[in-house]
Amino acid sequence: MSTRIDDPRVQVAVELPNDPKSPGYQELSGIGSGDARPGMDEMSGRPWLDQDGHRRGSRLQTVGLRVYAAHPELELDNLPTMFVEPGVRLMKELAGYVLAGGQLEHDDIMQMRDSLPCLLGFRRSAGQTPDDEVVRVIFLS
Numbered sequence: 001m002s003t004r005i006d007d008p009r010v011q012v013a014v015e016l017p018n019d020p021k022s023p024g025y026q027e028l029s030g031i032g033s034g035d036a037r038p039g040m041d042e043m044s045g046r047p048w049l050d051q052d053g054h055r056r057g058s059r060l061q062t063v064g065l066r067v068y069a070a071h072p073e074l075e076l077d078n079l080p081t082m083f084v085e086p087g088v089r090l091m092k093e094l095a096g097y098v099l100a101g102g103q104l105e106h107d108d109i110m111q112m113r114d115s116l117p118c119l120l121g122f123r124r125s126a127g128q129t130p131d132d133e134v135v136r137v138i139f140l141s
Contacts, residue, residue, distance in 0.1 A: 040107045040123040043138060053077060060087050062095050066131065071098050072124065075134040094120075094137065104135050 019025060045052055060076040074094055079087045093112075098104060106124035119140035127133045 040121050040138065043121060043140065057081060058084050058087070060084070060091050061134065062091055065095060065098050069098050071103065072133045072135045074098075074104065074137055075125075076137045091137070106135075109140065 057077075058079045058081050060079060062074045065071045065073050074091055076087055076091060090112075094104065104110070104122045106122065108122045110120045110122070112118040112120060121138040121140050123136045123138060125134050125136050
């Protein structure tokens with residue numbers, strides 16, 4: 001049996017989190033800027049954003065940022081296995097930003113695309129030693 005992913009009989013509807021009727025709208029609208037925005041420590045513990053350590057799925061971590069950019073490695077935990085390939089692309093894109101001189105600091109938020117609310121947050125997590133410190137990538141929308 002052959003399966004076509006481009007079969008015109010089936011379409012995919014997408015509800016974006018910036019739609020006021022979306023269940024995540026209130027949470028997303030609070031991410032903005034200013035004093036009302038919760039910190040990364042709080043946001044990283046929310047169930048679907050969980051980046052408080054690797055518990056399930058896949059863990060992606062850069063290798064080389066500490067050596068070539070004097071920047072902690074980036075880590076993405078609890079990624080469903082089916083998203084490993086796009087996750088690797090994302091991590092390489094972020095690593096390219098750091099290698100070009102960018103810094104990803106605790107509580108930073110980055111918009112990845114112009115047309116969609118693709119927001120990432122960053123949370124610095126201490127390790128056993130300074131060499132174990134990582135910056136965790138958090139999907140905000």
